[in-house]
Amino acid sequence: LPGRKVLIVYAHQEPKSLNGSLKTVAVEELRKQGCSVTVSDLYAMQFEPRATRNDIVGCLHNSEEFNYGVETWEAYKRGDLSSDVIEEQKKVQEADLLIFQFPLYWFSMPAIMKGWMDRVLVQGFAHEYPNCYDSGLLKNKLSLFSFTTGSSREMYAKGGINDDIRYLLWPMQHGIMHFCGVKVLAPHICFAPEYVSEEERKEMLIAWARRLKTLWQEEPIDCSPEWYFK
Amino acid sequence: LPGRKVLIVYAHQEPKSLNGSLKTVAVEELRKQGCSVTVSDLYAMQFEPRATRNDIVGCLHNSEEFNYGVETWEAYKRGDLSSDVIEEQKKVQEADLLIFQFPLYWFSMPAIMKGWMDRVLVQGFAHEYPNCYDSGLLKNKLSLFSFTTGSSREMYAKGGINDDIRYLLWPMQHGIMHFCGVKVLAPHICFAPEYVSEEERKEMLIAWARRLKTLWQEEPIDCSPEWYFK
Numbered sequence: 514l515p516g517r518k519v520l521i522v523y524a525h526q527e528p529k530s531l532n533g534s535l536k537t538v539a540v541e542e543l544r545k546q547g548c549s550v551t552v553s554d555l556y557a558m559q560f561e562p563r564a565t566r567n568d569i570v571g572c573l574h575n576s577e578e579f580n581y582g583v584e585t586w587e588a589y590k591r592g593d594l595s596s597d598v599i600e601e602q603k604k605v606q607e608a609d610l611l612i613f614q615f616p617l618y619w620f621s622m623p624a625i626m627k628g629w630m631d632r633v634l635v636q637g638f639a640h641e642y643p644n645c646y647d648s649g650l651l652k653n654k655l656s657l658f659s660f661t662t663g664s665s666r667e668m669y670a671k672g673g674i675n676d677d678i679r680y681l682l683w684p685m686q687h688g689i690m691h692f693c694g695v696k697v698l699a700p701h702i703c704f705a706p707e708y709v710s711e712e713e714r715k716e717m718l719i720a721w722a723r724r725l726k727t728l729w730q731e732e733p734i735d736c737s738p739e740w741y742f743k
Numbered sequence: 744l745p746g747r748k749v750l751i752v753y754a755h756q757e758p759k760s761l762n763g764s765l766k767t768v769a770v771e772e773l774r775k776q777g778c779s780v781t782v783s784d785l786y787a788m789q790f791e792p793r794a795t796r797n798d799i800v801g802c803l804h805n806s807e808e809f810n811y812g813v814e815t816w817e818a819y820k821r822g823d824l825s826s827d828v829i830e831e832q833k834k835v836q837e838a839d840l841l842i843f844q845f846p847l848y849w850f851s852m853p854a855i856m857k858g859w860m861d862r863v864l865v866q867g868f869a870h871e872y873p874n875c876y877d878s879g880l881l882k883n884k885l886s887l888f889s890f891t892t893g894s895s896r897e898m899y900a901k902g903g904i905n906d907d908i909r910y911l912l913w914p915m916q917h918g919i920m921h922f923c924g925v926k927v928l929a930p931h932i933c934f935a936p937e938y939v940s941e942e943e944r945k946e947m948l949i950a951w952a953r954r955l956k957t958l959w960q961e962e963p964i965d966c967s968p969e970w971y972f973k
Contacts, residue, residue: 525859526794526795526796526809526811527808527809527810529807529808530808530810556793556795559793562792562793562854562858563786563789563849563853563854563855564756564853564854564855565756565786566756576805577759578757578759578760579756579757580760580937581756582893588798602790618794618860618861619857619860619861619864619914619918619919619922620855620914620915620917620918620919621851621857621914621918623794623857623861624792624793624794624854624855624857624858624860624861625792625793625794625854625858627848627849627851627853627854628792628854628855628858628859630848630849630854631848631849631853631854634849645904646904663812663830674875674876676917676968677968680910680913680914680968680972681913681918682972683850683851683852683911683913684746684849684851684910684911684914686850687850687906688850688851688911689849689850692849698887702752707810735902738906738907738910740973741910742910
């Protein structure tokens with residue numbers, strides 16, 4: 514939609530990978546629609562995933578016993594978070610839609626992207642009890658997890674060797690995005706691109722571009738346990 | 744048990760934290776039993792969580808298009824993984840029991856520990872299709888996730904605001920440990936230590952030491968969907 518702002522948080526080491534192409538397809542299709550698109554290319558940025566004392570500029574609230582959650586909350590209020598975190602928070606604040614593009618690592622996102630969640634979505638900025646879940650501080654935003662897998666669709670089906678892929682979406686979609694008040698669109702999953710033909714990989718890119726054309730008309734999923742564990 | 748080897752993978756920035764104390768209690772209790780205990784203190788080691796080309800020493804198998812999974816698999820077979828990864832693999836190989844000690848971050852482990860999983864448990868070392876799940880390459884080992892939460896037990900009960908805590912254990916216990924063939928002992932969870940009295944925190948340490956005394960007699964959980972989503 515013209516005027517809409519999109520942040521793509523992207524975690525792949527190789528621009529020529531399918532993840533790289535999916536990211537490029539999204540940038541192109543959304544810009545074609547008149548959206549403003551920003552990409553956080555985490556590996557290219559050498560984004561720091563570790564939650565440490567370095568995330569707080571200047572003195573600590575309690576230097577006797579370091580508590581990351583408390584210190585980043587206080588630092589956020591003082592405007593004393595490290596500049597790379599502030600930069601990402603600005604991008605999130607401006608965005609109407611967050612797209613996370615990554616290869617699934619161990620039933621979850623790669624550590625570099627988990628570090629983005631750990632360091633960027635601090636208390637005070639993304640949530641502040643009791644402002645969580647439907648009243649989370651990032652409400653009125655949308656999110657979408659777009660990822661590739663190593664295993665096939667059959668291996669991630671109910672009763673398959675990895676069982677239902679929805680089981681592993683719970684911590685990411687509900688535990689992170691829903692907790693911050695961000696609505697969740699259905700995930701976009703490319704199964705086992707390494708084991709299909711070049712032709713089928715091209716079809717995956719076309720299917721993603723096609724979905725993006727009508728993305729703004731989609732209804733968010735109902736982020737309740739029933740959606741995940743029915 | 745005398746002679747048993749334990750690796751504690753520990754992720755907290757502050758030695759004085761409850762996580763720090765839980766780690767120390769485990770080291771002391773297990774050594775008292777005659778176990779040999781090794782600790783990987785990830786923040787103190789400044790452990791690298793990012794999965795990059797730096798994990799492969801020397802030339803790449805395919806330098807045209809970098810594929811982390813393929814390259815680390817090949818590098819493992821050649822003995823060309825980076826030395827910090829090899830060091831951790833040696834510790835895992837020798838261990839009878841892996842204990843993961845961490846504060847829950849976003850329904851999961853902190854990024855620095857996810858990076859340990861991403862980089863250490865490479866194909867060829869921890870799994871190699873079809874050797875996964877019950878025939879994973881790390882079979883005959885035990886694991887235990889020991890963690891603290893921000894939310895209370897009630898908030899993590901079925902129907903509570905965060906819903907059943909078992910839902911978030913699936914990717915870590917089943918998706919990682921079970922996938923590698925490692926058996927999983929019941930998790931050890933200290934709920935909301937920041938919101939209880941000093942007395943109750945001391946009781947948490949005593950309870951952990953008490954559990955460790957009979958740990959070797961415990962039966963692993965049945966790591967099936969029913970355990971998590973019943």
